[in-house]
Amino acid sequence: MIKGIKGVKDLLPEEMPRWRFIEETARRWATGYGFQEIRIPIFEITTLFARSIGASTDIVEKEMYTFQDRDGTSLTLRPEGTAGTVRAYIEHNRSSDPVPQKYFYFGPMFRHERPQAGRLRQFHQFGVESFGMADPRADVEVIALLWRILSDLALPGLTLEINNLGYTSDRDAYRPQLIAYLRQQDVALCGNCRRRIETNPLRVLDCKVPECRAATEPAPRLADSLSEKARAYFTGVLAGLDAIGIPYHLNHRLVRGLDYYCLTTFEVTTTNLGAQNAVGAGGRYDGLVETLGGPPTPAVGFAVGLERMAMMLPETALASAPGAATVYVAGFGDRGSAAGLSALEELRLVGIRAVSDFRSMTLKAHLRQADRLGCRFTLIVGDDEVTKGFGVLRNMETKVQCDVALPSLSLHVLPILRGS
RNA sequence: GUGGGUGUAGCUCAGCUGGUUAGAGCGCCGGAUUGUGGAUCCGGAGGUCGCGGGUUCGAAACCCGUCACUCACCCCA
Incomplete structure (x- = not known):
């Protein structure tokens, strides 16, 4: 018998009402917030992902489905949606259109990881990208959209965590301080974190090993190294969230796994998903469009995992089953x-x-x-x-x-x- | 990549310290009702016991290997 590939699941007819409900809810809210649907390819030139996500991230280092085209070009099944959306934005000269460009997408993503509850090799995301606005209200808009969708679906046990990563220059100033501190604490850290001191020191702060958490508790904080401009921006974001009633928790350890984030980063977690507790996450990525060859363009976005939402969706949230054949x-x-x-x-x-x-x-x-x-x-x-x-x-x-x-x-x- | 758990009918699972034709419930098909559904009763179909090897008079069970699924680490949506 020929079986499906490990970590790749069939969505059978019985599950479709739940998926349709989620997709329609997301689409309705996104449209209501002025976002437009975009559909982009599920594979791209490998370097697109390597350049945008970051060469030393786990995704690029060991999780991508990469293969050679017949002419030898290296192609990759997309591990996330932002890189391709930015590529399309640049390629079609969207920046020359007058209004801010706001897109949303649905689709499969691919990462070669060991499958477990809430984690698949082919999974599906809904995501949004808002281009062109370097204003805290753009961050607030995107976070609000995420929160409203998840709340509308009545997903249980949600928490919105948010952090300020500052500008690249802020992190450049902070990194040596952190590295110096971590080197002193070397022996208290897990092997993984010891390696991360050199490769990606900020990630050590996000480690879940209790010893690492304890060791990094007194570490110098990024928040203390942030420029006045970065602080002011973040204050604006928080004030906006307060103004429209989006509840959040500050988490100074929140560091996302993708290199392109700056300033605002956020993550919605739940207590109902087993070990994989992230439902959706995102942040601001002001440098990415330029990195990929476009004009300097501020941008902010998020992605949510549809499988994870489907797992959490309460039975009562489902509208009555579509009418059977008459x-x-x-x-x-x-x-x-x-x-x-x-x-x-x-x-x-x-x-x-x-x-x-x-x-x-x-x-x-x-x-x-x-x-x-x-x-x-x-x-x-x-x-x-x-x-x-x-x-x-x-x-x-x-x-x-x-x-x-x-x-x-x-x-x-x-x-x-x-x-x- | 590293650990733990589980593999018996379409599904959920029994199957004792190895013992002869491998079971149940649900589902499916048919009959009771020769053209009228759901309930009930009766009958039937459906299994390389994940796969390969070994031990034994005898293996679903014990041993070794292997594969798959699953949970967790790692990481992330």
Whole structure:
């Protein structure tokens, strides 16, 4: 038996109502906030991701699905959506359009990690990117959108954490202080963090190992090294969140795994997801567009994991299941089967949802199917009905039956369906 | 990449210290009702016991290997 790839899941029909509900909620809110949908490729030139996400990040170092095109070009299945969106923004000269550009997207992302609860190799994200506004209100807008979507879905146990990473120059000033401190604490840190002192010292602050947390508690704080401008910006963001009633927690340890973030970073976590507690996250990335060859363009965005939202979505949040097929056509016997097929098509042509089970040879079997499928009506067409020229339309709930002329069938069925 | 757990029917799972034809519930198909569904009763189909090797008179069970799934570390959505 050929099986699916590890960490890649099928979404079966039973799960679709929940997914549709999530997607429609996200799309509705995003549209309401003035974002426009964009669809970009799921694979790109490898260097796009290496340059934007950061060469020394885990994603680029060991999690990308990279392969060679036939001409030898290195291509990669996208591990996240921002890089491609920025590429498209630059490539189509979007910056020359007058208004701020705000996009949202849905789609699969790919990371070669060991699967576990809430973590897959192909997973799906909804994300937004807001280009062109270096104003705290743009950050607030994006965070508000994220919070409103998650709240509207009634996802339980949510916390919004937020931090200020400052400008690149702020981090450059801070990094030597932190490294100096971490070197003193060397022995108290886990092996991973000891390595990170050189590669990515800020990440040490975000380590979950208790010993590392304790060791870094007295460490110099990035907040103390921030420039006045960065502080003022962050104050503006927090004031905006306060003004529109978005609850947040400051977390000075919050460091995101992608290199392009600056100033505002945020993450929404939950207590209901097992070990993977992040539902969505994002931040400001003012330098990225320029890094990828575009004009200097401030930008801010976020992404949420659809699987993680789906896992948390309470059953009660789901609207009632979409209506089942309304008319079951029970055609049986030599002539009845043939007439049934015609009747089925005729109903469908006028927009009536109609189904049948072609295996069923007896009326009893047909009615059982109709019942199981939750059909409200069954059209009975056996040989007798064909002879008379009238089918029997049975209301499955009331058991009331009436004859309907088989020629011009839909004309007779439609009023009965409307009247029920 | 590193650990732990689990693999028996379509699904959820029994199966004792190894013992002869491997079970249940649900689901599926059919019958009771030769053209009228849901309930009930009766019957039926469906299994290389994850795979390979070993121990044994005998293995679903014990041993070794392997694969898959899963949870966790790491990291992240």
